[in-house]
Amino acid sequence: MISVGLIGAGRIASVHARHLRGNNFARIVAVADPHAPNAAAIAGEHGARVAASAEEIIADPAIDAVIIASSTDTHCPLMLAAAKAGKRVYCEKPLASTLAEAYSTYVALGAAADAVMVGFNRRFDRNHAAVQADLAAGRLGKVQTVQITSRGPNTIPSLDYLKVSGGLFFDKMIHFFDMVRWLTGEEPVDVVAFGSVIADPVFAEANDIDTGMVTLRMKSGALCQIENTRRAVYGYDDRIEVLGTGGLIESSRITEGSVMRIIDDKILTEGLPKDPMVRMAPSYSASINAFIDFARSALGREAVPGVKDGLQAQIIAAAADRSLREGRIVKCAEILQSAGIAGEDGLA
């Protein structure tokens, strides 16, 4: 039985707590959050204690594994402390608020990085994972193109949320930057990003965009497109389409049910979930289960996706960000160089 300490008690922390409850091999024993009532609520629901601080959780020898679901600026110090303290760590994305901090933490972790799994939950979506498995097994031949489309939900985030979110590239699209690497098994060379505010002026107020398109050329020449919109009136739509020289594979739209009507001149089938959690819950649950499996495994195994994956995704996000700001195609190599990373560890 893995004893889990939960750091953070916000929305995603409560999602993880709920999914942990369905895992027979783990239980939450302590919850820490600067806002104590939130910690108390989750602790109460799951029969855990409220810890005085994240540090208390990390110091507790009875705790085997730590889930870091606190604000982004705390990820790096907590991950470093927890991993050095011998915990298995599940850390929410993104790794850090800045690429510099992400990289220095990666360096500071050294071998301890193996203990840290990064919360790229989409890798655990059964449909997305089937696409990756086909590609990894070479069943589609050489990859020609990848199209990733992720839209929604149908609500507008608050200005307060947007201001601290890190922006579309770091907050959301980082999942898809990770996915292009995971799907193709290679790194991007060139990145170009376009962004607009169309759905709602609040995004402009937050100095963010609501509609982003990023194109990447991978080392092999495979071309990848990512469309990511913060809002789609019709719901939450998260898809992958890969064209290979051997055929096509898609992780297609997921709808709410299987009722079909034919009225007048239209066939009406059920639409997409409005709530992102309806679409994403299975992948969150699977990622938490994978983390518990990892926590139960012998030392020496490397967490996947790991810190290096988180760092690589952040490099691409930084390239997209620079592309958008400077209105030009950006090479990932530039980002590495600016950050003093180039050449090390085979990165990018």
Next chain:
Amino acid sequence: MISVGLIGAGRIASVHARHLRGNNFARIVAVADPHAPNAAAIAGEHGARVAASAEEIIADPAIDAVIIASSTDTHCPLMLAAAKAGKRVYCEKPLASTLAEAYSTYVALGAAADAVMVGFNRRFDRNHAAVQADLAAGRLGKVQTVQITSRGPNTIPSLDYLKVSGGLFFDKMIHFFDMVRWLTGEEPVDVVAFGSVIADPVFAEANDIDTGMVTLRMKSGALCQIENTRRAVYGYDDRIEVLGTGGLIESSRITEGSVMRIIDDKILTEGLPKDPMVRMAPSYSASINAFIDFARSALGREAVPGVKDGLQAQIIAAAADRSLREGRIVKCAEILQSAGIAGEDGLA
């Protein structure tokens, strides 16, 4: 170049004429119809002459092939005369107004029956034919069940039409009685029919039904259901579904196009054609092309579907009709016996 004489100038005759025009190996040379203006219209459109009578067409040595699309009561004498005169004959369904006449014509034709193709156009629908091909090749194993659903169109026929149509079983469902034999490669043993008037009271006025369900048990034990409605508000829907011990095969719904919208909580795709001819035209065209191929072939080949197929379908229609009138399961053997057919020619 096959010279074709067209007997009849109604709706289906004009459909056949139009499809003949697309065949490079045939042309209509003469059209006969008791209502001369109709004949003149079709003749004019296709550069043919108006014949004084069906008999004139049959007697014309320059005519190679005859299409009989006149009223049902004329089918038998015309088919007999034309086949005996050495023409290749395409005869619309059903063979005759009565089973007795159909059978006596079949007997009278003797070997000349080989020259007569019956207008079961659905055998030439590419999707339906793919189902049959899989079954004939044994790719689905043993047939467990067959479901045939045919609905529509979304208009109500006139009382005048209904009064002379022969009724749902002989006018429409005869196609599906032919199809169960064609698909399974065997004859039905038991037939039971239910019928109702739900869509419109005009069907009751015509002493007909608008909604029919017929179940058949085939020799092998395979069970077949036919749902046939004269009206479906949403359009023309014509499908087959076969469950075999090796899998399932369907000839699925055909829609009007490939536009898809997602609005609010519904995915809206295009509906079904309202006009039966939009759904059925390709199979009519293919059946006429198959007839011209047959007309161009050396003597000795047997037309498929032929007179015997028309007769067998009519036997099943008679069984369904008796089942509905008498409220009981009817054996095809009973029908054969009543009609003095039993035991002959391996029928049923």
Next chain:
Amino acid sequence: MISVGLIGAGRIASVHARHLRGNNFARIVAVADPHAPNAAAIAGEHGARVAASAEEIIADPAIDAVIIASSTDTHCPLMLAAAKAGKRVYCEKPLASTLAEAYSTYVALGAAADAVMVGFNRRFDRNHAAVQADLAAGRLGKVQTVQITSRGPNTIPSLDYLKVSGGLFFDKMIHFFDMVRWLTGEEPVDVVAFGSVIADPVFAEANDIDTGMVTLRMKSGALCQIENTRRAVYGYDDRIEVLGTGGLIESSRITEGSVMRIIDDKILTEGLPKDPMVRMAPSYSASINAFIDFARSALGREAVPGVKDGLQAQIIAAAADRSLREGRIVKCAEILQSAGIAGEDGLA
């Protein structure tokens, strides 16, 4: 918190126990089964005690609600005792091994019948329920036809199971007999059944069929077809299609996922679940939740579906059974008359 006693510890009992665990308002407190180790296993898993007998559970004043998931022959006496003892009762289908027993229990229950919910779980399938809701609200106009197709799974039941199952009509198709009533809101007048053994000879050995087709004419003239096969090589397929004068509604196939491939000349999407429980679990879960809601409600509410629904479905099953054995269309009124039920309680 509703304290539940579970009578029976077989496969469906363990399914119910698992679903109860997900309900925050109920807990299993006792489990009884003639085979003690089965009871102990379920009791152990859910922190309940093993009861000495069903009677002990029924006599326990601390138990609010009883789930009867024991063998069919025990349903009637247990349901009667439990309801008379003031428990809320969830009873598995069918009500009884014989129609006579079902009817006498219904009569003996009197007003206590209101406390008994019958386990027609498909009424709680969200997609099937959407069909029913549209029909009940009149959104499809008058019902013309209903097609219910239920196939699978892809395994063959054991001879031992088949011998005690009650046969296809009473064991499985009883769900669909209930559904035609529920969907159309009316009773059948005429019933005709065909059955065959095609998938495997074990069904003949058990004096059962593996492939059944039943057609029903409802009071309004609406026609209903049920295809029910015990085995479909491709998995578990459970669908409804209703044609009304206002349009069509379907509860369509449910597939295992949303991965799509295009290889060569085929589009390949995911197939159907092989395990019936994958297809049916949500409806079982929803039916148990509905039962707990009912158990928590004030007295005076009538359980739906109730004993009368169970009885009506059993009357139709008896009609189908007689139809198959006697090779004729059977009127439900005949069954009522033979069982001495006719005229009472507005049945059928």
Next chain:
Amino acid sequence: MISVGLIGAGRIASVHARHLRGNNFARIVAVADPHAPNAAAIAGEHGARVAASAEEIIADPAIDAVIIASSTDTHCPLMLAAAKAGKRVYCEKPLASTLAEAYSTYVALGAAADAVMVGFNRRFDRNHAAVQADLAAGRLGKVQTVQITSRGPNTIPSLDYLKVSGGLFFDKMIHFFDMVRWLTGEEPVDVVAFGSVIADPVFAEANDIDTGMVTLRMKSGALCQIENTRRAVYGYDDRIEVLGTGGLIESSRITEGSVMRIIDDKILTEGLPKDPMVRMAPSYSASINAFIDFARSALGREAVPGVKDGLQAQIIAAAADRSLREGRIVKCAEILQSAGIAGEDGLA
């Protein structure tokens, strides 16, 4: 009856000739091609005469309309001569081999440009046109994103063809550059293109690419992605997807038929046509019919799509070409300026 002169007798010319045959208001009277046997073949098939030259056709007062389907370098002089001679003109895309020639021809045409329709056949695809109609009517709100995907066929073009094709952007993607303008009703501001050779090295030999991705930012901020591959092993796939603030609309994949099989754990439906003409024929036919309608209309109407549309698409193709060669985002304004077009005629 419109008398049509056909200039060019290659593949696309024969396609147009065939579609003209199905139009009751037009006939081909003359065919000209430098390679006389080709002209003779088409002329023979359609009962037309072989003209000595394109000039002879243009000079013939009995000819009402001219279809220019000759090599790209001849488009401009022929279009100019024919329009000035008072003919209605259908000219294949692209307008010219160079943007300079396209622009000077546009200027030289002046008001005569109204007589020239450009062969952007996809505007006449019924499904694509339904998307445009929804957008033009504002039914989708503001456009957020447009995704155009066009892939295939499954064959590799010859090196000889590729060398004279003008390259992916001018030969194929020009259709989609036209479509983004047509769909959004606005011009692009920024264009960025990525291209790779992945499917076959012959494309590198021809100094072309087989896989292209172009992203465009429109004036309103709407973002458009175009994926265009010269080869897709699975067939010819041509789709549009538009996300608006009011919903989503797609012109979805078109498959070869409606046969569906469920075998083992897969649902197999029919794939995509391998022959581009199977996919595209209806839009070619509709575009020719639209041209004949235009030719029959009174003077003063402007052909749509017209020369200006052809020019605008060519400007975007030039921007994409420069983007790919120079590895940077290109503004359409730059292209206008280089070509001495900027500011004139409201272009771009």
